[in-house]
Amino acid sequence: MSNEVQEVKxxxxxxxxxxxxxxxxxxKTLFADDVVGFGTYASMLEGxxxxxxxxxxxIWGVxxxxxxxxxxxxIGVDGDTAWIASPWDSEG
Structure with a gap:
């Protein structure tokens, strides 16, 4: 496993x-201020x-x-850009 992939993990x-x-x-320390995100509750959020x-x-509290x-x-890494496709587990 490359160092870059380990950093993403x-x-x-x-x-x-x-x-x-x-x-x-x-x-918040893990994201840029201009992040674009989505999830179960919100379809698209900018910032x-x-x-x-x-x-x-x-979501987090429940x-x-x-x-x-x-x-x-x-996981893929190219220079200062990385992409991730990962399943997760949670309840609630």
Whole structure:
């Protein structure tokens, strides 16, 4: 496994820990201010504050056991860009 792929897996571990701990501030440190995101609650949100308010705060508090299935993750890295396709597990 390349160092770059390991860094992406470390990022996923940090993010799923923030979700499990309902730690929005820690989660925010993992994203750029101009993030574009979506999820179960919101179809499309532009900007970190909108992502936190419109998705995370509606989901994280009612989700238990969130974790990515890293052994099934598909990860690609090219320079300073990475992509991830990974299933996850959670309840709630």
């Amino acid at each position: 470390d990022w996923l571990r940090a993010f799923d820990a923030a979700v499990r701990d309902v730690d929005y501030e820690r989660g 970190l504050d909108k992502l936190v308010e419109g998705q995370w705060k509606n 989700t238990r056991g969130f974790s990515f299935r890293l052994d099934e993750a598909h």
